[in-house]
Amino acid sequence: MSKEVLKGAVLSHLKYTLGKDADHxxxxxxxxxxxxxxxxxxxxxxxxxxxxAYRADAKRVYYxxxxxxxxxxxxxxMVNTGVLDEAKAVFDELGLPFDRVIHxxxxxxxxxxxxxxxxxxxxxxLSTLGIxxxxxxxxxxxxxFRQRFENGWQIEEPEDWLTQExxxxxxxxxxxxxxxxxxxxxNNGGRAVWRPQEAVIAQxxxxxxxxxxxxxxxxxxxWGALPxxxxxxGRFNAGDYSGAAEVEALARTISRVLYPxxxxxxxxxxxxxxxxxxxxxxxRDILRRFxxxxxxxxxLPKKVAIQLNDTHPAIAGPExxxxxxDERGMEFEDAVDxxxxxxxxxxxxxLPEALERWSEGLMGYLxxxxxxxxxxxxxxxxxxxxxxxxxxxxxxxxxMGELSFIMASRVNGVxxxxxxxxxxxVFKDLHTLxxxxxxxxxxxxxxxxxxxxxxxxLSTLITDTIGEGWVRDAEQLLQLEPHIGDAxxxxxxxxxxxxxxxxxxxxxxxxxxxxxxxxxxxxxxxKRIHEYKRQHLNILETIALWQEMRDHPNADxxxxxxxxxxxxxxxxxxxxxxxxxxxxxxxxxxxxxxxxKWLKVIYPPNYNVTLAERLIPAAxxxxxxxxxxxEASGTGxxxxxxxxxxxxxxxxxxxxxxxxxxxxxNFFLFGMTAQEVMERRAVEGHAAEAIAAxxxxxxxxxxxxxxxxxxxxxxxxxxxxxxxxxxDYFLVCSDFTDYWRASREVDSAFRDSGHWWRMAALNTAxxxxxxxxxxxxxxxxxxWNAASxxxxxxxxxx
Ligand code: 26Q
Numbered sequence: 001m002s003k004e005v006l007k008g009a010v011l012s013h014l015k016y017t018l019g020k021d022a023d024h025x026x027x028x029x030x031x032x033x034x035x036x037x038x039x040x041x042x043x044x045x046x047x048x049x050x051x052x053a054y055r056a057d058a059k060r061v062y063y064x065x066x067x068x069x070x071x072x073x074x075x076x077x078m079v080n081t082g083v084l085d086e087a088k089a090v091f092d093e094l095g096l097p098f099d100r101v102i103h104x105x106x107x108x109x110x111x112x113x114x115x116x117x118x119x120x121x122x123x124x125x126l127s128t129l130g131i132x133x134x135x136x137x138x139x140x141x142x143x144x145f146r147q148r149f150e151n152g153w154q155i156e157e158p159e160d161w162l163t164q165e166x167x168x169x170x171x172x173x174x175x176x177x178x179x180x181x182x183x184x185x186x187n188n189g190g191r192a193v194w195r196p197q198e199a200v201i202a203q204x205x206x207x208x209x210x211x212x213x214x215x216x217x218x219x220x221x222x223w224g225a226l227p228x229x230x231x232x233x234g235r236f237n238a239g240d241y242s243g244a245a246e247v248e249a250l251a252r253t254i255s256r257v258l259y260p261x262x263x264x265x266x267x268x269x270x271x272x273x274x275x276x277x278x279x280x281x282x283x284r285d286i287l288r289r290f291x292x293x294x295x296x297x298x299x300l301p302k303k304v305a306i307q308l309n310d311t312h313p314a315i316a317g318p319e320x321x322x323x324x325x326d327e328r329g330m331e332f333e334d335a336v337d338x339x340x341x342x343x344x345x346x347x348x349x350x351l352p353e354a355l356e357r358w359s360e361g362l363m364g365y366l367x368x369x370x371x372x373x374x375x376x377x378x379x380x381x382x383x384x385x386x387x388x389x390x391x392x393x394x395x396x397x398x399x400m401g402e403l404s405f406i407m408a409s410r411v412n413g414v415x416x417x418x419x420x421x422x423x424x425x426v427f428k429d430l431h432t433l434x435x436x437x438x439x440x441x442x443x444x445x446x447x448x449x450x451x452x453x454x455x456x457x458l459s460t461l462i463t464d465t466i467g468e469g470w471v472r473d474a475e476q477l478l479q480l481e482p483h484i485g486d487a488x489x490x491x492x493x494x495x496x497x498x499x500x501x502x503x504x505x506x507x508x509x510x511x512x513x514x515x516x517x518x519x520x521x522x523x524x525x526x527k528r529i530h531e532y533k534r535q536h537l538n539i540l541e542t543i544a545l546w547q548e549m550r551d552h553p554n555a556d557x558x559x560x561x562x563x564x565x566x567x568x569x570x571x572x573x574x575x576x577x578x579x580x581x582x583x584x585x586x587x588x589x590x591x592x593x594x595x596x597k598w599l600k601v602i603y604p605p606n607y608n609v610t611l612a613e614r615l616i617p618a619a620x621x622x623x624x625x626x627x628x629x630x631e632a633s634g635t636g637x638x639x640x641x642x643x644x645x646x647x648x649x650x651x652x653x654x655x656x657x658x659x660x661x662x663x664x665x666n667f668f669l670f671g672m673t674a675q676e677v678m679e680r681r682a683v684e685g686h687a688a689e690a691i692a693a694x695x696x697x698x699x700x701x702x703x704x705x706x707x708x709x710x711x712x713x714x715x716x717x718x719x720x721x722x723x724x725x726x727x728d729y730f731l732v733c734s735d736f737t738d739y740w741r742a743s744r745e746v747d748s749a750f751r752d753s754g755h756w757w758r759m760a761a762l763n764t765a766x767x768x769x770x771x772x773x774x775x776x777x778x779x780x781x782x783x784w785n786a787a788s789x790x791x792x793x794x795x796x797x798x
Contacts (some may be wrong), residue, residue, distance in 0.1 A: 458493070
């Protein structure tokens with residue numbers, strides 16, 4: 001599209017869609033007008049893709065997820081439709097600040113972290129690959145809370161991305177289903193009939209997801225909850241105004257907020273309602289689409305592959321069986337086979353507290369028919385496998401992991417290590433019964449957003465060197481390797497990183513009032529705050545380093561900027577204390593005249609997708625320091641490596657595979673292995689022993705107790721100090737000494753800049769395998785048996 005055509009489209013939308021005169025338009029108006037103009041470019045390929053899939057009667061992939069952490073859409077859409085440069089030129093010509101227009105868009109934060117962001121990367125890859133697919137989820141009115149700091153403490157505020165018009169979605173009032181809850185089950189001539197006590201309407205809102213170069217677009221269909229009856233006129237006329245509106249409010253509550261928990265099972269009725277609400281609506285939509293031109297329900301698995309993103313939509317098993325038996329007359333055992341033929345389950349965690357369980361009481365109350373069916377499914381499984389020792393119901397609870405496993409054709413882990421641990425621990429018994437069921441699909445990230453779009457400096461260098469093919473086929477980044485030997489290339493690589501670090505420094509200066517030295521090492525840990533992710537190991541090392549610097553102010557220190565980012569679940573007290581500690585250390589360290597030329601600690605609030613896009617391109621060092629065996633995969637680790645940061649990390653999750661790909665000599669390894677972790681934990685007094693053996697560690701922990709970071713208050717960080725010295729379940733103390741050693745190795749490596757840039761460039765060159773395109777191709781082949789339809793797409797052929 002030429003610049004003139006785009007300009008015409010923007011001006012036309014400004015005038016006719018927004019009703020604004022260019023002379024009085026705000027940045028918001030311009031952003032919406034530009035978005036509308038870009039959106040228009042997506043609609044034709046979107047329709048064409050839908051038609052192509054329909055004509056081919058292709059198998060569709062349905063990705064069911066409680067979370068889609070998509071972030072901003074405008075820049076992504078411009079990059080993928082190839083109009084970014086034209087748009088920039090248009091705004092230059094209009095004399096408007098293009099950057100501000102882009103940054104005017106709110107982040108769609110409909111997810112907590114890794115699992116939700118993975119779903120968003122998968123949708124983009126499915127479109128880039130031309131595999132017909134729908135993402136199904138909830139249209140939360142309020143996404144993940146906004147975080148700010150008050151005296152170093154996290155304060156949560158509601159997020160309100162939908163108060164502005166959401167430009168990218170299309171409301172579909174015609175696509176709506178009634179979803180029931182509660183009530184009871186009757187027997188009608190041998191058939192069960194569920195009569196729910198209450199019902200709400202699930203209404204669809206569609207967002208097109210455009211792939212690279214605009215050749216295919218899939219749909220993200222999010223369900224909003226509406227009342228069946230908008231107003232209780234009877235109560236209203238009787239003068240009961242708030243009572244009259246109550247029904248509406250209750251219905252809308254279901255899609256009101258995202259649960260801000262990324263591990264623990266909150267056990268709340270509303271959460272179960274949300275899970276059933278979106279799962280049931282999605283299944284009805286899937287069956288409706290199948291019914292349009294098929295009659296034999298046994299063919300369903302040939303046309304439908306459903307992926308359950310963790311157990312959150314696990315009720316899909318019993319619900320699909322219910323729809324096939326109670327509502328379509330199929331025999332129970334056939335229905336179980338058909339349902340299992342369609343369903344697959346991805347596990348994202350082995351942490352016992354994060355495995356979903358629902359009490360029978362709650363489930364029986366909200367979903368009485370499903371509880372019956374879960375029993376029948378379980379009994380059938382017991383008949384088929386008399387030797388089994390596992391059940392889906394135990395101690396008055398339904399175990400959603402077991403239920404998902406029993407109802408799935410394939411169950412997958414998200415990194416090689418995690419998948420092996422699944423077989424050995426949580427799903428050991430079920431794996432013995434079904435040895436073919438568990439497969440691995442190592443996570444990936446989309447190189448469009450996480451390199452091409454967020455890092456223009458490096459992308460330009462890569463494209464200048466090896467052409468643009470890497471954007472579609474990230475393994476082509478390997479072609480960079482022969483260039484790494486030439487000094488000109490490495491200089492340009494270093495210059496690209498420097499540009500990004502200058503930009504970040506300017507941003508930090510403006511927003512946090514801290515002056516950074518872009519030549520210092522930028523050392524970044526960004527992720528949800530969790531004990532197992534061990535942000536406290538990082539801050540302890542920071543304290544020890546600061547103490548060492550003060551002891552030896554004449555030594556030749558490698559300047560470092562330690563950057564932290566991440567939110568804590570509102571009820572997770574320990575995580576909130578860690579945040580408070582990091583902010584408190586930052587305040588002391590950044591104001592120390594002796595050390596501040598070498599060491600800065602930065603914690604920008606409200607870490608989200610947009611902030612990640614700013615931080616990752618500027619990173620020299622990526623902190624991936626979880627206790628081995630606890631991080632299922634990690635995906636931030638992949639984004640950093642792709643952007644030429646080196647990793648300091650444990651042998652956990654996908655770190656293991658990153659190290660294999662980039663080469664052990666280009667990765668800073670430390671810490672115990674998963675096996676060693678289990679053994680170490682059994683050693684009584686492991687924490688005390690580790691502290692006694694390392695004076696630096698002892699002194700750092702001591703500083704938590706003597707008020708150094710708490711204005712003399714000895715109690716403020718006592719909780720953290722006691723946790724470390726007494727229980728230390730995540731083995732921070734036992735890994736500290738080796739972490740310190742590896743960190744000093746990083747210091748000296750950074751000073752040998754020629755060697756450093758070589759290692760950094762090799763990380764970029766060898767990280768193409770971590771593209772989510774590779775992951776999706778794995779799912780398509782090993783799990784879904786689904787194929788790309790892109791060559792059949794007539795638009796693409798033109
Ligand atoms: C469950 C019940 C009630 C309320 C909330 C939840 C809940 C919500 C979100 C439980 C878990 C999550 C999210 C988990 C998650 O993000 N896991 C991460 O998934 C990534 C993608 O596979 C991995 O890379 C990370 O290692 C893993 O921690």
